[in-house]
Amino acid sequence: MNKMEVTPGEVIDGYLIGEQLHVGGMAIIFRATHPDIPGPVLFKVPKILDGDDPTVIVGFEMEMMILPRLSGVHVPKVYSVGDYASRPYIAMEFVQGDTLYPTFERSPLPPMEVVAIGLKVATALIDLHKQKVIHHDIKPSNIMIRESGEACFIDFGLSRNREMPDLLEAEFRLPMGTAPYISPEQVRQNRADPRSDIFSLGVLLYHLATGERPFGAPRSQQALKTRLWRDPVPPRKIRKDIPPFLQEIILRCLEVDPARRFQTPARLAFALQNPDAVLLTGRAARMNRDGIVTALRRWLRVRALPPPEPQAYAPNSGSIVLVAVNLDEEFEYLAEAVRVHTERVLTSSGDVRLACVNVLKLSSVFVHDPFDSEGRNIHVQRLVELKDWARPLGLATDKISFHVLEHMDTAEAILEFAEKNHADQIVVGARGRSQMRRFLGSVASQVAARASCTVTLVRATDPRSIKQEANAA
């Protein structure tokens, strides 16, 4: 039979087992060392109660399937995995830092600290979802904050990889997750929706901001279902200093219908970083829970719901498109061409969030004068013009935002913004094609060369050059 027990001092596949660090619900964790690996190793083995508890075994199998195939700073690096039949273990990076658990002991936290933590976790989720994995157990004790600042997920026992069989779904007929954090669709045993992680992150933000759990800590299957029809107490009722935009974000994450949440972690990260771009709806103003009649009506509707259908994973929905607009009068023709192309992107891409960006170039030599010759604030003036540029697009206010970036280097400003906001695409106008531009490198070509996302260069003919050619002829 499987050799599951591990004792300190033992050597397994070259790993010298050290002290036992933690006994979790599913696994036991040891510190270990290996001659070829500098520093300590985290050695994880399944916890076997009375022979075999199937969820523990399958959860460990899932982690052995999923974790070694992930990469990046937001997951621990895996050194090796033991053969499940003879010696199951996962030897992985010993992530230095703390979990978010101690932070929760301090909650409620100041709103801006909540936003900063939310942004770290959302950024880590972007990376995870890009690797086709839904975490399914987002909670404070499963998130480490590295010494370098990034959030790192540490337990993948309930995770699901879109390209691998879901052994948990195949075998168990009970909702799986951690009661306070589990999403309504997980309660209904649908494990195919990546937006479940957005819900759990919403619970986490709610708790950090208010010091309370939005749905308590239910202890029965029946109590778990309450979140399908009973809305949480609005955070601002608990703590008045929570700004409306943060309540809007939290309650949007906690929507029962996944289609009403942020559709991707990148969209959530965008909202957290750009509070001004968050459209405040009734959610932001809410000061009380819905009345009992409304809640009961929802309860009746939930009872009548058909069994959940597995939903298609749509990694391309909810993209963020950055459009860089040059507002100089001499490039009006180009700004128009950029808008025409942007319309094309909007009609062909479905659910898009558009970030309109204009760069206010600062001089490296002279002190920047924030006012123009008429005494108007240049930054505000640019915002006005940017909004005017975008008006023909006819986008709803929750689908568009405006950003005037002050920077000495236009291309750098666009690239930094795109990186920070996880843009999926940049649309930028390319001015002329002169010899000079070829040598010096235009803004558009720099953006195209260095961006990590798709870049569309829009070209248009300068009407003046046509006129000049006509005159010459």
Add this chain to the structure above:
Amino acid sequence: MRIAFISDIHANREALDACVAHARRHGVDRWVFLGDLVGYGADPSYVVDKVRELAGDSGVVIKGNHDAAAASGVADSMNEYATAAVIWTYDELDDDARNYLRTLPMTVEEDDRLYVHSDATRPDEWRYVADAPSAERSLRATEKRLTFCGHIHVPQLYHMAPQKPAVGFKPQNGAPVPLVASRKWLMVQGAVGQPRDHNPAAAYGLLDVKRNEMSYMRVPYDIEGAARKIHAAGLPQLLAARLFIGR
């Protein structure tokens, strides 16, 4: 070691060559052919020769129902198109090729793997592994942890934990699936030469033995070329037409 699993070539030279080239690019060093080398397509002699050459001394070739029929010229309980192809193929092959097909093994076991053309319960009955219950029946008929079969022309993956029913999974093109050791797995290969899952690209499987990972591959090939030859050979036109739509 990387093993390519090639099933249901059905005398489609263009599809076989495309898959072999693709597999070589992916570092394959061993070949396992899961039956139905011939039948339907216009290049039975070429395919038999090529398979024999690739299999060499170390490879494995399993017998399929079309191989058995083409070797004897007798098509029991086959539809009219298959029967026409069997008779045509019998005439097309020489004695040596017919004898080779006749003497192919029904199953081969190797390490923790079983190779068979169809359901492993009674291989000579050529039953399809078409759903979770039939996969479970096949998995329970062997001690081996991994079963590789073909026959149905639709790629599918089944896994089964001890004392649990088998569960199906539709494999994603090119994405490796780790075959965790605590359960049994059944890898139904799609068809190289006549796909029927609405995707006309040739299908084959790739097992990375060291990493214990299975990948399902799809390879585009010259369908027009294969179809032209089916027409020229005077085989039923339907056998060419279905290649374009993969069903």
